Amino acid sequence: MNKALDVVARTRMGHDETTKRYVEKRTADDLSPKEIRRILKRYIARSIYRQLQVIMA
Secondary structure: OOOHHHHHHHHHHHHOOOHHHHHHHHHHOOHHHHHHHHHHHHHHHHHHHHHHHHHHH
């Protein structure tokens, strides 16, 4: 699961404009790429969890 989240986060960092802007903002706040990726993975995991809750309801 962690590897899948990492792939999604890295893909979004390279291709999604909203995520690119977020990465630029966080980089300006002196966060490392590793920390930014960790934050993105948590965001993606929460998003998937909420979507699964809707499907299972």
